Amino acid sequence: MRILVTGGAGYIGSITTRVLVEAGHEVVVVDSLERGHRRAVDPRATLVVASVGDREVLDSLLPGIEAVIHCAGYIDVAESHDDPDLYYRKNLAEPSMMLDRMTTHGVRYLVFSSTAAVYGQPERMPITEDAETRPINTYGASKLAFERMIVLAENAGLISAVRFRYFNVAGAWPDGSLGEAHPTETHIVPLLLKAAAEPGARFTINGGDYPTADGTCVRDYLHVVDLAGAHLRAVEYLAEGCGGMACNLGSGGGYSNLEVAQMCAEVAGVKIPIIYGERRQGDPAMLIASNGQARSALGWEPRRDLRTMVEDAWRWHTTHPEGYATEG
Numbered sequence: 001m002r003i004l005v006t007g008g009a010g011y012i013g014s015i016t017t018r019v020l021v022e023a024g025h026e027v028v029v030v031d032s033l034e035r036g037h038r039r040a041v042d043p044r045a046t047l048v049v050a051s052v053g054d055r056e057v058l059d060s061l062l063p064g065i066e067a068v069i070h071c072a073g074y075i076d077v078a079e080s081h082d083d084p085d086l087y088y089r090k091n092l093a094e095p096s097m098m099l100d101r102m103t104t105h106g107v108r109y110l111v112f113s114s115t116a117a118v119y120g121q122p123e124r125m126p127i128t129e130d131a132e133t134r135p136i137n138t139y140g141a142s143k144l145a146f147e148r149m150i151v152l153a154e155n156a157g158l159i160s161a162v163r164f165r166y167f168n169v170a171g172a173w174p175d176g177s178l179g180e181a182h183p184t185e186t187h188i189v190p191l192l193l194k195a196a197a198e199p200g201a202r203f204t205i206n207g208g209d210y211p212t213a214d215g216t217c218v219r220d221y222l223h224v225v226d227l228a229g230a231h232l233r234a235v236e237y238l239a240e241g242c243g244g245m246a247c248n249l250g251s252g253g254g255y256s257n258l259e260v261a262q263m264c265a266e267v268a269g270v271k272i273p274i275i276y277g278e279r280r281q282g283d284p285a286m287l288i289a290s291n292g293q294a295r296s297a298l299g300w301e302p303r304r305d306l307r308t309m310v311e312d313a314w315r316w317h318t319t320h321p322e323g324y325a326t327e328g
């Protein structure tokens with residue numbers, strides 16, 4: 001198939017692009033490079049540097065495209081709090097233009113990178129897709145708003161979509177050639193590995209008094225290559241004529257922050273001294289996905305465990321200490 005991947009120069013989009021290319025698909029990447037990296041784009045894909053809100057570019061690219069995988073977006077919760085307009089522009093207004101042009105050009109299949117943040121602070125674990133969506137930050141609200149636009153377009157019979165709600169994504173391409181390189185890193189695995197690589201660095205865990213086994217928050221981690229594989233399956237699923245859905249992507253299990261820190265220290269072969277800081281506002285004690293929908297509808301299952309995620313991320317980190325800038 002001819003597939004357009006937005007945000008294909010970012011962490012998840014670049015790895016999804018490689019998975020699609022290796023499966024024999026023709027991929028066009030649209031990425032503004034505002035938070036991505038030209039070098040992350042597989043050379044077998046075509047990179048078009050543009051915003052997903054650029055009507056002219058979309059009108060030239062969309063004819064002949066069969067599916068769009070929309071990974072482009074802004075992802076920093078704290079930044080979304082400080083600058084909500086930016087998040088509604090990047091995660092809703094610009095993607096709305098893309099959706100409009102998709103329907104104009106008859107592109108029917110859409111896979112959307114949504115987030116577990118649409119659920120807010122659910123009480124029941126594991127979280128199923130029918131849980132109430134009550135985001136507690138602008139990031140989650142902006143993603144949910146675009147989900148709602150997608151559902152309206154589906155109800156009008158214009159598109160068919162899979163709205164993936166990712167939980168915590170970690171890991172790298174197994175040979176360490178593609179990995180996580182956010183301009184401002186907020187994710188625990190890369191932050192821990194950075195601390196592991198810096199002699200004397202300590203790591204602060206936010207909150208050590210949660211009602212969990214070791215007092216630290218528990219999250220559900222999924223290897224980015226498993227996640228990318230679900231996108232490949234979703235495109236096939238839509239092309240088979242299956243209806244759209246919201247679909248969690250997680251492992252169905254969880255690790256505490258302390259367990260993740262211990263795994264990072266073990267893989268890096270160093271000690272990472274831990275400090276316990278204040279709880280972060282709005283952080284639930286536990287977030288675990290039910291992945292039954294992804295398993296039953298897509299026939300997908302996660303294959304890689306936390307150790308593999310950390311080993312692959314460590315390979316990326318040690319070979320690219322400055323991210324994509326390392327290769328000069």
Ligand SMILES: NC(=O)c1ccc[n+]([C@@H]2O[C@H](COP(=O)([O-])OP(=O)(O)OC[C@H]3O[C@@H](n4cnc5c(N)ncnc54)[C@H](O)[C@@H]3O)[C@@H](O)[C@H]2O)c1
Nearest residue numbers: 007009010011012032034035036051052072073113166169
């Ligand atoms: N990384 C995670 O753990 C995680 C978890 C849940 C959801 N998500 C979602 O997955 C998606 C990808 O996340 P990521 O970690 O790869 O982020 P990333 O920042 O690495 O990649 C996003 C890419 O989108 C591009 N981009 C942003 N706005 C754009 C626009 N308007 N037009 C064109 N390109 C644009 C950026 O330049 C960047 O290359 C995001 O939409 C995010 O909300 C990520």
